[in-house]
Amino acid sequence: MRQLRDPVTSVTTFPPPDHVQDDTVEETVATLEAALVGNVRLESSPFARAIKRGLDVAVASVALLLLSPLFGLVALAILVDSPGPVFFRQERIGKHGRPFVMFKFRTMIADRRKRNLGPPAGVPERRRIHKSAGDPRVTRIGHFLRRSCLDELPQFWNVLCGSMSLVGPRPELPAIVAGYQPWQHARHLARPGITGWWQVNRDGVHLMHQATELDLFYLEHWSLSLDLRILARTVLIVLRGVGAF
Numbered sequence: 001m002r003q004l005r006d007p008v009t010s011v012t013t014f015p016p017p018d019h020v021q022d023d024t025v026e027e028t029v030a031t032l033e034a035a036l037v038g039n040v041r042l043e044s045s046p047f048a049r050a051i052k053r054g055l056d057v058a059v060a061s062v063a064l065l066l067l068s069p070l071f072g073l074v075a076l077a078i079l080v081d082s083p084g085p086v087f088f089r090q091e092r093i094g095k096h097g098r099p100f101v102m103f104k105f106r107t108m109i110a111d112r113r114k115r116n117l118g119p120p121a122g123v124p125e126r127r128r129i130h131k132s133a134g135d136p137r138v139t140r141i142g143h144f145l146r147r148s149c150l151d152e153l154p155q156f157w158n159v160l161c162g163s164m165s166l167v168g169p170r171p172e173l174p175a176i177v178a179g180y181q182p183w184q185h186a187r188h189l190a191r192p193g194i195t196g197w198w199q200v201n202r203d204g205v206h207l208m209h210q211a212t213e214l215d216l217f218y219l220e221h222w223s224l225s226l227d228l229r230i231l232a233r234t235v236l237i238v239l240r241g242v243g244a245f
Contacts, residue, residue, distance in 0.1 A: 051224060056166050060159040067153060074105055074141075074150060081141040084110025087154060092171035095191045100163040102171055103154035107142030108135075149238045155194045167227040168193025169215035180212075187215040190222075197226075200233040 075086040088106040091099050138146070145151040158164035164171065171192035177185075197218035198211040218226070 056159050060156040063156045077141045082109055082139045093177045094163055097188045105145055105151040107145050107151050108137045147241055165191040165193045167230050168196055170198055184212045187212055195234040200230055
């Protein structure tokens with residue numbers, strides 16, 4: 001299955017017979033790609049899934065309660081630093097391909113569209129939809145929030161409401177999901193996570209929307225112990241201050 005998904009896999013091709021129509025070939029390819037989605041299995045018992053959800057609710061509830069003073073300080077810093085709302089709301093694609101609203105602390109100037117500021121010169125077009133270092137739209141406090149990953153804290157509310165999990169595939173933008181190949185939709189078999197296998201294994205080369213392989217690896221090897229391992233590695237990454245721009 002991994003080889004079938006790998007874009008650099010070597011494939012020997014032969015010219016099709018004259019009687020084979022192009023649309024027939026396209027239908028066959030689509031069928032094979034759709035079959036790949038069915039090969040991804042969440043090997044977990046109902047009890048394990050209940051434990052995972054229970055852990056989500058417990059941790060999110062405690063985090064929202066204990067971190068409420070920090071939420072207040074961050075909100076005040078955002079308001080003092082630049083005019084605009086405290087929270088940034090954005091539609092993402094969640095479990096079973098359903099859209100939901102994801103929350104973050106605002107890290108960009110609120111009127112960035114009116115000012116028509118874009119990512120800095122030299123940022124490839126393929127990266128412009130995601131975070132970029134040196135983006136002039138990012139506020140002073142926004143740089144700190146991104147670097148410390150504090151901008152992600154409001155997602156504990158998403159976890160508590162059930163649209164996200166502590167650990168899971170990265171929640172992607174609708175515009176990116178619209179360009180998915182059929183096999184990539186397998187990453188929507190589970191709730192997206194605040195952190196995940198991609199986040200703790202990225203090497204600076206893989207773009208966010210090209211990390212489907214790592215998300216599918218997580219789904220195919222999911223266990224409670226893997227979740228705890230990812231959470232532990234996430235804490236280390238945050239403490240080192242290498243979480244984001």
